[in-house]
Amino acid sequence: MLDDTRREYKVMATEIKCEKKVMKEIFELWYQIPEYQRPYVWETDQVKELLEDIQNAYHSNPDAQYFLGSMVLKINEKSENGVIYNEYELLDGQQRLSTIFLMFAVIRDIADKKKQKQIVQQCESAVYQEENLYINQPERMRIVFYIREDVKKFVDKFVKEEDGTRRTEELQKLALDGNVNVSIRNMAAAILTIRNFFEENMDELPGYFKYFLTKVLMIYVATEELQDAFQLFTVLNNRGVKLSNSDILKAENLKYVPETERTDWAKKWEEMETYFGEDFDKFLSHVRTILVKRKASSTLLKEFEENVYSDRMYNRTTKQYEPRVPLLKKGQETFQYIGEFYDIYAELFDKNHYEVHRDFDIYNYLQLMSQGLGADYWVAPVMDYYKRYHTNGLKEFLKALDRKISADWITALSPTARIENVNAILRVIEKSSSPAEILTSGELKIQANEFMRVVNGNVYGRRYARYLLLKLDLLYQGNMVQFRPPVTISIEHILPQNPSSSSQWAKDFTATEREEWTNKLGNLVLISRKKNSSQSNFDFAKKMSKYFENNIEVFPNSIRVYKKYKKWTPSELKSNHKEVIERLWEAYK
Numbered sequence: 001m002l003d004d005t006r007r008e009y010k011v012m013a014t015e016i017k018c019e020k021k022v023m024k025e026i027f028e029l030w031y032q033i034p035e036y037q038r039p040y041v042w043e044t045d046q047v048k049e050l051l052e053d054i055q056n057a058y059h060s061n062p063d064a065q066y067f068l069g070s071m072v073l074k075i076n077e078k079s080e081n082g083v084i085y086n087e088y089e090l091l092d093g094q095q096r097l098s099t100i101f102l103m104f105a106v107i108r109d110i111a112d113k114k115k116q117k118q119i120v121q122q123c124e125s126a127v128y129q130e131e132n133l134y135i136n137q138p139e140r141m142r143i144v145f146y147i148r149e150d151v152k153k154f155v156d157k158f159v160k161e162e163d164g165t166r167r168t169e170e171l172q173k174l175a176l177d178g179n180v181n182v183s184i185r186n187m188a189a190a191i192l193t194i195r196n197f198f199e200e201n202m203d204e205l206p207g208y209f210k211y212f213l214t215k216v217l218m219i220y221v222a223t224e225e226l227q228d229a230f231q232l233f234t235v236l237n238n239r240g241v242k243l244s245n246s247d248i249l250k251a252e253n254l255k256y257v258p259e260t261e262r263t264d265w266a267k268k269w270e271e272m273e274t275y276f277g278e279d280f281d282k283f284l285s286h287v288r289t290i291l292v293k294r295k296a297s298s299t300l301l302k303e304f305e306e307n308v309y310s311d312r313m314y315n316r317t318t319k320q321y322e323p324r325v326p327l328l329k330k331g332q333e334t335f336q337y338i339g340e341f342y343d344i345y346a347e348l349f350d351k352n353h354y355e356v357h358r359d360f361d362i363y364n365y366l367q368l369m370s371q372g373l374g375a376d377y378w379v380a381p382v383m384d385y386y387k388r389y390h391t392n393g394l395k396e397f398l399k400a401l402d403r404k405i406s407a408d409w410i411t412a413l414s415p416t417a418r419i420e421n422v423n424a425i426l427r428v429i430e431k432s433s434s435p436a437e438i439l440t441s442g443e444l445k446i447q448a449n450e451f452m453r454v455v456n457g458n459v460y461g462r463r464y465a466r467y468l469l470l471k472l473d474l475l476y477q478g479n480m481v482q483f484r485p486p487v488t489i490s491i492e493h494i495l496p497q498n499p500s501s502s503s504q505w506a507k508d509f510t511a512t513e514r515e516e517w518t519n520k521l522g523n524l525v526l527i528s529r530k531k532n533s534s535q536s537n538f539d540f541a542k543k544m545s546k547y548f549e550n551n552i553e554v555f556p557n558s559i560r561v562y563k564k565y566k567k568w569t570p571s572e573l574k575s576n577h578k579e580v581i582e583r584l585w586e587a588y589k
Helices: 044-060 094-110 117-127 149-160 168-176 182-200 202-215 226-238 245-254 259-292 300-309 332-349 360-372 379-389 394-410 415-431 435-439 448-455 465-477 504-508 511-517 529-535 540-547 556-564 570-588
Strands: 006-010 015-022 030-033 066-080 083-092 143-145 216-223 312-315 320-323 489-493 524-528
Touching (some): 015 202, 030 066, 030 094, 044 066, 044 094, 044 182, 044 202, 066 094, 083 094, 094 143, 094 149, 094 202, 117 202, 143 149, 168 182, 182 202, 202 216, 245 259, 245 300, 259 300, 259 332, 259 379, 259 415, 332 360, 332 379, 360 394, 360 465, 379 394, 379 415, 379 435, 394 415, 394 435, 394 570, 415 435, 448 570, 465 489, 465 524, 465 556, 465 570, 511 570
Parallel strands (some): 030 083, 030 143, 066 216
Antiparallel strands (some): 006 015, 015 216, 066 083, 312 320, 489 524
């Protein structure tokens, strides 16, 4: 916390103001959420945590100050009806400040308008200022949301209007509507959460509210220059303020975008952020991999600064920095590049894109890799190939890439070696002039004999066992239908791991045979967790009847086994094992 009440100092080209203010003072200022900002993404748990943290601080020591966080602001001088005032462009702190803004609206609507008149009035002024022609006072919202026009309309209806937060049925519908803007959905849910909190704590509202106004404080850092404000935004992130990599990358690049184009690129970024949610940074890492083609050795932001934007590169052989042309320029070029791969990702993985998924082989291998492989670094070469060749040869490339990634994993190559193999594939794609050059390159070859040695042994308990069984399901299913394995699946031993001494299993298998064959691929099938719990240690005939009882699950290999075999002795198990190993060999040889 700051020792003094107010500081002003020069760090960059312009004056930087740093000040701590309690909530009463913070909501005497005017704010705008600019177009380039991210949506309102706080969910119920974060809103509850904010309210309860303040409540706990109030209960613990109502005379002590409570620090709620910081804000980074750009100062904009405004003039309206001859009145000059400052409006603060909010770069950092908007999630917390927006939540408090909604909180004022809720308290305004639930407080007793006669007995708690001053609370109501204080909340009204924190939300909205009515026009007063006699003193040249314009109509003005305390926070103006420029992020989306429909967000402004939501705020006008449910926050600005008196008793707007009482429209609980409408708010509940919006909070559950996956088709509305993410800011609207989260704001609706936040209002309902805040209402529930205060309705459960109405008795202590006056004391809580007084403590909130006078003891809860934030620090704001403000400058008149947007570039300096963005720099402060980055500096605060480096000093521990919790901002995502994507937030900083966006802010850093918006500095270099002409103001006339900033809104469009900010909205495109918001669209991507909404699409990926918490996986946005992961997607940006895939883009970084395509650009750099080396294993990441630092944070995403540092990787972009040092390995994408830098005009020099560290040579590990000479241990010196050497000049080079930056891989991307900051600003519009970065937004265009990332936006292009966003479109590619959506075409590949969004089921609504028919052109890619009308070929079931392409769809099926994307599904297999998404659900079965132990890591997602295969996504970068798939996107890069698609960028260059679209669907030309894509089916064959996916099969070869899946074979390479899975074989490297199953034969226990180190994570570093597996990533370097992927980077080598990316380099082949970059230099290629046709799909055939990629498919015949040595970078897609595998150690087939070592792979077969491993899968011929005990596989149960290995992370790749589930993948191998999914691969068998796909191979037995073929390419005439879409491959859609259930999300919740488990591995079933046909010959149980621990059969009772009185069971048929103990009669058909010796202890040595059970030890040798129980955990081999030929004794394993996929099954839903629900059906798995009902299989237990039953004899084979009962397992088979239980499997086909009620709904039959679409596990092609499992259905094949239970249809083909009427009993399960060492002979049937070995026969099945031989068949699935040969099927895999056909796919991997």
